[in-house]
Amino acid sequence: MSSSSIENPVIYQPRPDGLSGEQSLYIQHYTVARFSVDVQGNRKFGAYFGDLRVEKSYRERGYATRLFSALAGLAIDKGFNSLAGSVDSQHTLRIISKLFAEEAVRFSVIDPTTNDDINLPITLPQAIQSLERAEKFEDDLDYRDHCFGVNVQLSGLKTLPESVIVSA
Numbered sequence: 189m190s191s192s193s194i195e196n197p198v199i200y201q202p203r204p205d206g207l208s209g210e211q212s213l214y215i216q217h218y219t220v221a222r223f224s225v226d227v228q229g230n231r232k233f234g235a236y237f238g239d240l241r242v243e244k245s246y247r248e249r250g251y252a253t254r255l256f257s258a259l260a261g262l263a264i265d266k267g268f269n270s271l272a273g274s275v276d277s278q279h280t281l282r283i284i285s286k287l288f289a290e291e292a293v294r295f296s297v298i299d300p301t302t303n304d305d306i307n308l309p310i311t312l313p314q315a316i317q318s319l320e321r322a323e324k325f326e327d328d329l330d331y332r333d334h335c336f337g338v339n340v341q342l343s344g345l346k347t348l349p350e351s352v353i354v355s356a
Contacts, residue, residue: 195206197353198258236261237273240280253283254350260287261349271342276335278319284340285312292344296337305337 194203222239242252263271287321295308295315310318315336 189197193295198254198350199353235259235266235268235271237271252280253286255281256283257287257347258350258352259352260342260345262352264349269342271340273338274335275315275338276319278323279317281312281316281319281338284338285316287346288340289344292341294339296339298337308336338346 217321237256240252241257260271287336290312291310295310296306298304299306308315315338319336
């Protein structure tokens, strides 16, 4: 664990009522980065992640990588086999590519007429390129119009996950 991990630990804050739903995984120091997570939900579907955001002045310092790694560890500890979520940023996909083997990552989109998940036969590098291209046509990159559903098999984790402190 690096000195920045000790100075700015990853904190998991479960819902006070103990129910499933939005919870927080964040790094201290003015909440520089935050995830919405559901790690108490249905085991069949895996832990859910969404809304990864790092404050602009704290970007490029590894906070998002630490958060995603901590989320993977938390999901493994809670007995999940996968992480599922929506990814609208090539930067998040780059983090996933650092932490997980490429074959552990699958992509999908929602069919707007049936609401069914449609698996996409694309690779991680192709998904990154697609979101890079989409960024060129979007005005506000904090509120994206284009995204992929992503499912990551936790068995594909390349390194030990970041440790987490549970907050009351």
